[in-house]
Amino acid sequence: MAPIRLAIVGLGKIARDQHLGAIEATDGVNLVAVASRNAQLEGVHCFHDIADLLASDVGIDAVSLCTPPQGRFAQANAALDAGKHVMLEKPPGASLSEVYALEALAKAKGLTLFSTWHSRAAAAVEPARALLVRRKIKSVSVEWKEDVRHWHPGQAWIWEPGGLGVFDPGINALSIVTRILPEPFHLVRSDLTFPANRAAPIAASLAFEMVSGTPVSAEFDWRQTGPQTWDIRVETEEGPVVLTHGGSRLIVDGEPQIVEEDREYRNLYRDFVSLVRSGTSDTDFSPLVHVADAFMLGRRIQTEEFED
Template identity: 25%
Template sequence: MSLQPIGVAVAGLGFGEKVHLPALQANPDLCPVALWHPRQERLDAATAAHGLKGFSDWDALLADPAVEAVIIATPPEPRFALARQALEAGKHLLLEKPIALHADQARELQRLAIARGVSVAVDYEYRAVPLFMQAERLLRAGVIGTPWLVKLDWLMSSRADPSRGWNWYSQASKGGGVIGALGTHAFDMLAWLVGPVASVTALNGVSICKRPDPQGGMAPVDAEDVALIQTRLQWQGSAETSVPAQINLASVARNGRGCWLEIYGSDGSLVLGSANQKDYVHGFELCCSRAGEQPQLIEPDPDLAFATTWSDGRIAPVARLQSWWAESIRSGMPMIPGLAEGVASRLACDQAAQTASGLA
């Protein structure tokens, strides 16, 4: 007997509507049943476009028996309160990242999810991208030996234009800044591929200190747009093998080189990168260099290929991660990446922000 698909509501109509919704529609184990947004006009337009129920009242959404699980893809600031209420209502969750503004909030969500016995996924979608999965296989197989040095440059130009308007991204208190946007991915990526983050120090900067306020005039910016981070990683979780790592993040790098991860080991090196700033999934290449051999481009193993692809490269890995989430809900097995990974990344992000501001 086939199981009925799991009813999922999507909260947030930016990334939620553009990426999560089409990914849901491609998954036979999941079914979008409702949308949530605090602004009624925006909600009405989305519900009309997609033929779904709409809610602007969060309690009413959670009370709907058709809603078994919720994807929270709002801006960072309201995410924690919405997630806590959803967990208290016994709903399974898929959270965008960062999962909360501070590690103590993330830990509270983790405790509550365990108490309620629900599955919580965190959208670290690079874990679902074929070439990243291939890199993980090569590292686990010992192709480059023991890592000696890790370097990640993620230099984007998305906010390099000073005329781009002021919004929540400009405010540290609302979860804005490059550490929350890119650092949360970077720390999870390195923890997954190499090993847990052991320590973090950072030097951050605000390059564009004012932006046009939609209400008129200029508004101050206090969220970092550059972060230079040094850390140590525990190779495969071993405290005896510490790997120095350097992470350079920027959202104001005009003509920036994009995302490039370099791992140098005792027997060779891996370089995984893309200069494509319009699509952060399409465009990656993986190069492996063994000691004494010429560099070789590596293709992902056939079993890692996406079953379905979209012109927007973000949708396919999110769809894959959603399928892992559905499997976790069905089986009761822990979700990876989930709240344990979300807490670890949030801790590292907090350290990066605190050391840079002299609070550590």
């Protein structure tokens, strides 16, 4: 089959750090255009925005949206309306209502919509999922702490409504937990810490319960310096199951099982090619549902001002 002709919309840090290399390494997809207000890429067609891209005579089959979640609905809606398949960087949107509207539009037009969760594509996630189906879970604890100044330097959008604040990385943890646990869970407590000068939280302490009553806790913080922490620990009657390094490493009963280099975005583009060719979509929005619940049930705690 002919390769998918792809355009990237938003040529910022995540596109350059992850998407460009992953596209180049993936069979079945070719990057032919970019749309960016502030950057260009040599060797492909360049446009100021998605409107200019879609109005041009450059042939594309799909777009990968790497822009901030605020304003992404209009971009995705325009692409779907123009008959293009759409791949959404996480989080898939700024609100639940808009992502469900996109899901309905893609279905009505017979197009692929792919809500990506790059941490789910880490090496240890599927082995952990298969293992936990066979074990009796006693508790789950998540510790996801990193340095916002390192990972998001000068990115003001993350502190605005819809930018999610600490849930920008925290949703990665939730994407893994919603994948590996064998039963649903729901939020029962949410404490959100907001800097006095910001509209989005810098830390979150969450308590969930599985349908069976098994506790699930999560601690997210954007103020950690030095080594970063991306750990999920599942205590089972048979022994501990631990995912570390953002889901790329698996330790079972104290014994390392999987250690693998970062292939997350290559896996995502492989899956996107498969979805487009099969005429299907992947629109699991459950991680965003849990984030929305955290804001709905959140108790606001104010802390000192934060400056980038």
